[in-house]
Amino acid sequence: MLKKLPLTLQSTTLWDYPSQHYGSKMQGSQFYQGATPSYIIWNLLTRYTRDNDLIVDPMCGSGTTIDVCCDLKRRVSGYDIAPFRKDMIKADARNLPLDKDQADFVFVDPPYSDHLQYSQEEECIGRIKAEDPLYFEEMEKVIKEIHRILKPRRYMGLYICDSYKKKSGFVPIGFKMFEILCRYFKPIDIIAVTRHNKSLQKSQWKKAALEGNFYLRGFNYLFIMKKE
């Protein structure tokens, strides 16, 4: 169990969050598989946005971004192909119902390959394996759409993890995604965020990693980019 510590702004490129949620409430849902630790979003919004700015999350899952925006008094539009709550708008992240240059900041935590099943929606990018080039083609459409809706000289954050599967091996999703991001945005920084995935602690996984000569995913990338 992670200990709840006071929220602090991170000053290095290695972030370790003290708990999935901060304070006495939850941000997003603890019952949603693949929810973003709210601490990550809090740190980004505190650094890169101001009161009343419009924040967009095009793949908002359980609504962590919406709840952090509410705490920080930011306006927010949360979209998802399979909305989990009533305050989200059903939309495809590749074609958002927003005019260009509207958002003051965009945060996105996309599916990393097909490791989790988010919904039955045909258009869910989480149905595409990262081994298939189509995954990166569709993610490039999401990145292009983020570029369209973001105001010039504003920032975005993309949170992603590499993939390892026993049968198909390693896919460096982070490096590939960063290369796509750089086609549209100026890189500001790359943060490594410690993962606290429960399966990392399980002894059978540790044993499998040692015996199978592979590594368990210990960190996520957080790419911070700027629209010029």
Ligand SMILES: C[S@@+](CC[C@H](N)C(=O)[O-])C[C@H]1O[C@@H](n2cnc3c(N)ncnc32)[C@H](O)[C@@H]1O
């Ligand atoms: C890793 S989860 C996001 C987690 C979220 N940040 C949270 O804290 O709960 C990825 C989300 O992407 C959504 N998604 C997948 N394909 C999509 C698409 N084409 N358009 C919009 N959302 C999509 C899934 O439904 C899922 O909710």
